[in-house]
Amino acid sequence: MSLLIRSSYLSQSHIQPRNSKPSSHTNQTPLKLVFLSSFNHNPLVSLVNKRNPTMQPPTFPPSMTVKSSLIDPDGGELVELMVSESEIKLKKAESETMPKVKLTKIDLEWVHVISEGWASPLKGFMREDEYLQSLHFNSLRLKDGSLVNMSLPIVLAIDDDTKEQIGVSKNVALVSPQGDVIGSLRSVEIYKHNKEERIARTWGTTSPGLPYVEEHITPSGNWLIGGDLEIFQPIKYNDGLDHYRLSPKQLRKEFDNRQADAVFAFQLRNPVHNGHALLMNDTRKRLLEMGYKNPILLLHPLGGFTKADDVPLDVRMEQHSKVLEDGVLDPETTIVSIFPSPMHYAGPTEVQWHAKARINAGANFYIVGRDPAGMGHPTEKRDLYDPDHGKKVLSMAPGLEKLNILPFRVAAYDTVEKKMAFFDPSRAKEFLFISGTKMRTYARTGESPPDGFMCPSGWNVLVKYYESLQESDESSKQQQAVV
């Protein structure tokens, strides 16, 4: 998979967020930039151009201190599923009497996701109606008839024995991989786990070798259990990174504290190179030009399950912090936080989830690049997804109308200017494309990437990580030799 970056909203004046709301602190006439998606040329398809009533530019005098007003979470209210302090004792005692459902590490990541409201308005693992809507329509219908986006089935699998133990019980207790009862699922519904259909409709392939499928779905049970989730305390990992794991509520508070009048989210599961940084800094510049006074970047690496050859979370977080220390990104206008979701690598289906979850954290702009959430086809020599489908599907997805989707131009290494720059087709030969695979090869072999690809201290984090991998490889080889 390549790390190419695109930004078309810079050069293409016809690209515009669907509910762009030019703003101004002053009494000047607001700028009237109009963005239109470049790929919605079809007469049947037109993006709804609703104004977003909750992300207004401030109209107060600049000297006044007020809070910003962020985009509404899906369903109107942020879901939070922590049992209140006064009820915990009773609820814990009650849960001891319930049939138990043992969670895997990935199940627990979903408990984390649901309980903090990333999947608002979802209040627990999906019941069958929600599951079917997610699978077939990538959206859920609310009571008022409106749709919210929900592209990934967020489900909990149980095996035959567990199903039998549950019997006709209405409620079940959830047990962490460490053996602690961490909460419960109430008014449960148990239905068949049609794995083949779930995989086919989520990934668009049933090819062997899909990381999330092999790690999580194939070994799981033949039943799904849905219900209303309650947990006894926030999910913590005690890995030294919990302070990075801000909930949607905490993020919204932080955006308010910083008086953000626009929040733009950047999803990634890779180290940040200067092409990413160019893009993020450029987005901020454009938002300022649109009239926003204080656009805040949510740099939001994915923190749940990733495939084995991805750079681990702790290394990425160290690399990210070097990028901010080095001033490649401005700490004043950037919030780095961990998005607790596991990774599906489900391309156009998953990118909707990535975007939707950020609405709930208060982001009203979402940056989308080439082949988001994609990977190589597990058995064929090609990308699993058409690299353009992610941004196309995202721009048309039901329930994401209030989010401004920002597709972007390719960035590559400009060998003349010796820096990452937006690709200029008129001098194509002067650009060098550095894929993720190539970047990892550089780091693994100790070769330096071209100057200006990544800040040196950030690069150093990667080099050290790959050195440590080799050392542990060698040490295990030596151990094997000794044995």
Next chain:
Amino acid sequence: MSLLIRSSYLSQSHIQPRNSKPSSHTNQTPLKLVFLSSFNHNPLVSLVNKRNPTMQPPTFPPSMTVKSSLIDPDGGELVELMVSESEIKLKKAESETMPKVKLTKIDLEWVHVISEGWASPLKGFMREDEYLQSLHFNSLRLKDGSLVNMSLPIVLAIDDDTKEQIGVSKNVALVSPQGDVIGSLRSVEIYKHNKEERIARTWGTTSPGLPYVEEHITPSGNWLIGGDLEIFQPIKYNDGLDHYRLSPKQLRKEFDNRQADAVFAFQLRNPVHNGHALLMNDTRKRLLEMGYKNPILLLHPLGGFTKADDVPLDVRMEQHSKVLEDGVLDPETTIVSIFPSPMHYAGPTEVQWHAKARINAGANFYIVGRDPAGMGHPTEKRDLYDPDHGKKVLSMAPGLEKLNILPFRVAAYDTVEKKMAFFDPSRAKEFLFISGTKMRTYARTGESPPDGFMCPSGWNVLVKYYESLQESDESSKQQQAVV
């Protein structure tokens, strides 16, 4: 696959069409039956209860002759893609100069479907935006932001050579399997035919042995071509059945002629047995009880591609006409017509297409049974789809809100009453379930089904068909022996 029939709206007073509009010719207070779908128990899911403004009960005095006002087609206007008489000569001459695209028999069935407006508001084979929306969301967004249902990708595949011949041409001519230029596709867009993804997302499996896939997709080209369709004359098959192939416009006219104030459609691709008839007659009775004065049944067998072991169209049509001759269904209140679509056997995805197309023909009630558009899994010993998913997905599908979905109770052979009857679980042992496979076995072996399963003259049609099959089998065996 079983032929079990369900009707729950009879006994379950909480099941109701989403926009039920009780009606009355008189000044009596309209009945206030309220149907609610039994499977929408999820708090996140609620069916939109919009009133349908275009299917009002007549308010004129009963003596007056007026036309009924049928449900609006999707997109507001029925698509018709015939070139006008005055333009035909010019357009035909023009098409001779265009690059040619050769159609298969199934492609031609889709040309038929699109050109008559069954897929309104679709105006041709899908371009990529429509294709992606269909694949991911089972719906298309209109310019006004509303959604219409569109669950099946309606696409035209071309091979590498044809793509090369088309080059940068804007328009292409369409050539029938017989070699005639029958129309054109304009402002075309060519994009990749990702067969694996298309199959996985449409069928929920990529298992070998899917009839439509093996017959039509696997042998097709690696590119899809979308554009605006125009045809020179209505598609005819000259198989003695064209008089049964009424277009949506013709059907609407016929419903108007009969002053229908409700139209209920029944989709099938099998012979009509008395269980089907019970259900259709019962639906009419319930609609009358709801206050409708003249509900008309659209008995609408599928006429396009079906799998090899299905009963062929001509035999089914002959069987259907016997059923009406015998008075099992009332010819006064029934219209038998052929639905020209090919069959996908794509279960919950396809049933939406079956329902949506009937909106365009004027139907505002749609009957759904067990496992609609389903079949056995091609490689495993089980149904390909959960038999309940079809009706569940249908009841929640975006763009079908204005259609009243009528799920129904199982009908089976009552061995005491000696007739097809709604299944009564309290005396389960007295009911005999006759599957499609079993019915075919009866007909093939010359064994009679129980009295009252099907009208004798209709049954005779099937017996004769299977006899003729055996004769041709034996004659070909004899020929092989001679050779």
